[in-house]
């Protein structure tokens with residue numbers, strides 16, 4: 560197996576040092592290491608981070624391979640610096656059995672670009688009627704620990720309670736898509752003065768906040784852990800902050816797009832900005848940034864949601880919800896949180912790697928950059944800049960809301976178990992297990 564010497568990398572943005580990867584492990588860190596047959600990678604000026612871990616990715620396989628496959632989605636993930644992604648369950652068929660989650664898990668391993676940790680559905684067929692085979696998915700080769708009906712809220716309080724109780728047996732977590740269904744019937748954008756002006760049905764903040772408030776109380780009542788998907792409002796941040804102060808075992812995520820974009824963009828009526836939960840106000844954006852900086856929000860998760868162009872290039876109300884985001888996540892976190900002084904690179908490693916791995920109970924990812932640890936590493940140039948071009952992605956879909964926008968940073972290399980999946984900014988042939 561080829562060894563790689565990362566010359567003058569800056570672990571967590573610190574002082575330059577050499578890092579030697581061999582046999583899937585970080586074997587040495589120090590000044591002026593002897594290459595000793597290793598391939599030398601010039602990492603001068605590059606920040607080294609542990610391979611990124613996404614807790615919220617839609618890979619669309621099985622069922623919508625025209626939008627994304629496990630292979631193309633994991634290639635896109637590798638280009639974004641990820642070494643592990645959690646694949647959401649809303650595929651066709653739904654990932655609600657051991658058979659489907661094992662298939663998705665295996666496709667990730669065979670592709671060799673990024674480990675895929677499947678998320679199991681909470682309810683059969685995402686129908687919200689009865690619990691799926693949570694235990695069988697947990698015991699499968701995929702070892703599922705995260706369960707979610709993402710895209711649909713587990714709105715029935717009794718079912719949610721049962722799911723929270725059930726997953727305790729195998730240290731699982733329920734990741735809730737917090738959307739009160741009756742309050743959001745036909746909803747198209749954030750509810751406010753602007754939705755009235757534009758004549759689009761509003762998605763009120765309370766529809767998200769009411770479910771989060773209910774769920775943290777349910778989690779407290781049954782003594783289970785809860786994860787809140789893509790939190791997007793100031794009130795949601797305040798509820799999670801209150802819950803944590805009470806000692807409730809809750810974690811929360813924010814997406815890159817909710818850290819950057821506001822509902823003003825909907826004025827264009829361009830469905831590229833249509834997403835669930837919707838883009839919110841500038842005040843909400845400020846609140847989620849504060850929440851991420853002070854640890855109320857634990858992680859950044861992409862909610863990468865590929866759609867074919869015909870589902871986005873149509874009138875607003877007919878368009879699909881969602882945007883791709885694996886390859887722009889780290890640049891947006893840099894722009895909104897690092898370049899503003901709100902987070903250090905060390906904290907970026909926490910919110911984009913260590914904590915999502917911990918929430919998902921993934922043991923081989925999100926580890927420190929230290930001798931003896933798995934060689935999952937990303938090299939990132941924070942001084943590079945680029946203008947986003949929709950076609951410049953490994954994803955099969957092009958629905959990025961950042962077209963034409965200048966973003967900082969560039970992933971130069973990604974290593975999965977010591978093998979590059981991206982080198983010199985280009986995909987390799989992968990790291991076949």
Ligand SMILES: [Zn+2]
Nearest residue numbers: 709710736788
């Ligand atoms: Zn969702």
